[in-house]
Amino acid sequence: MKQLLRALKRCSVIAAVALATVSLQPSGASAAPNPVVGGTRAAQGEFPFMVRLSMGCGGALYAKDIVLTAAHCVNGSGNNTSITATAGVVDLQSSSAVKVKSTKVLQAPGYNGKGKDWALIKLAKPIEQPTLKIATTTAYNQGEFTIAGWGAATEGGAQQRYLLKAKVPYVSDADCQSAYGSDLVPGEELCAGLLATGGIDTCQGDSGGPMFRKDNAGAWIQVGIVSWGQGCAQAGYPGVYSEVSTFASAIASAAATL
Template sequence: MVRFRFRRVLGTVAAAITVASMGAVLNAQPAAAADPGPQRVVGGSTATQGEFPFMVRLSMGCGGALYSPNLVLTAAHCVGSTGTNTSITATLGVVDLNSTSKITRKSNYVYRAPGYTGAGKDWALIRLASPVTTLATLPIATTSTYDTGTFTIAGWGAATEGGAQQRYLRKATVPFVSDTTCNSSAMYGGEVIATDEICAGYTAGGVDTCQGDSGGPMFRRDSANAWIQVGIVSWGDGCARPNKPGVYSQVSYFSANIRSAATSLGG
């Protein structure tokens, strides 16, 4: 089965969604509180200003999390090869991408996971041209302790499968799905890489990340009640379909590699 399912905005749609000019795609008002149908980022609800200060919107149509003042953690499939890159704009510090108080930074370097070929190893770091020191960063999980339970997902991606990108950050919660269940014939039939991918979602569907949420964080509270990142939005069949939970890069598995790469980038 072809993995077209990466949750990045592709092609001409991505080109149209830039942080410099959000355009008509992002000019829609936030979804009404009485939205029909199940809760979805596909659904969910609009985040409040300052609720997730580490959230980042990237100009290629992906999400990310502020790993350090000058580094954004995102998905490998959102970026090109490792090297100098000044083409990406990051928008930070706001729920509303059209807000006049938004913070923007250009990239100056991209580090994509070594050996990434489109299956697994779906993580990357983007170095910003200047640091953002006024926002909280999102620590990553370094052990599998937090790779279970209920997670929070957030992003500016489509609120329905095939839908438009969102102007306002949306959030939802999803439960952990075990590797055995996620790889069952009823779900992904062995396609999930159990060693370094983690699934989350409902058997009945209805709540999920979607196109445009790629690279964004999946996170939960740690033992000190602080946010910690456990996943990176990677792929899935459609959005919020029954028996098709979201599949995320398992951050704890790659934590040593991420930290080593961040150190080499000065982060």
């Protein structure tokens, strides 16, 4: 069961023409009750750092020419020109969408499917949108977080044309371990969701997208990366996110090499 849960990543494969998708793993892929399961449509420009990746994942602009996403969304490290990043819009079909090809991918060193679920994608040219700073301490790993993505709005559902958003509360490591046992990697993963009732979560297609909140200065700061979970928005099973602060130094060092 634990191996199955870990396999339930929140990514999906998008057909070239339509937004139809095939879930690669039945679990936490990117879907949220309404956005992200249980969400509402984001306004144009509300989260300008959001990026949609052509393999069926989300991401955020770490730098204007680097996207931070999940390790399970990519296949290893090296030169890669097969990924298209779409940014600058909430409507993926908008004529204003900015589309830029990748040049390189750097998957977290030592990634083996459990923990360390982060990766960087170097872009062929900068995207002129605001970037999303990442947390470097655990100070912001509490309270209420915002999640956003173009993933399924229901478990097993189709990908969304418009960016959806929702808010989810922090779930302690102890409560998360009660759900997932040793499959959770405390210190490398952070959990959030409505534990008792479910109903709001990321889902298939949201993998790699950011979980973020306001810092003490009122600016957005990324605390998590959509990783995995049991289904989407199920009661008793919160979403699991890579704990960004744990990897902040490694991410910065890796970005400097791209």
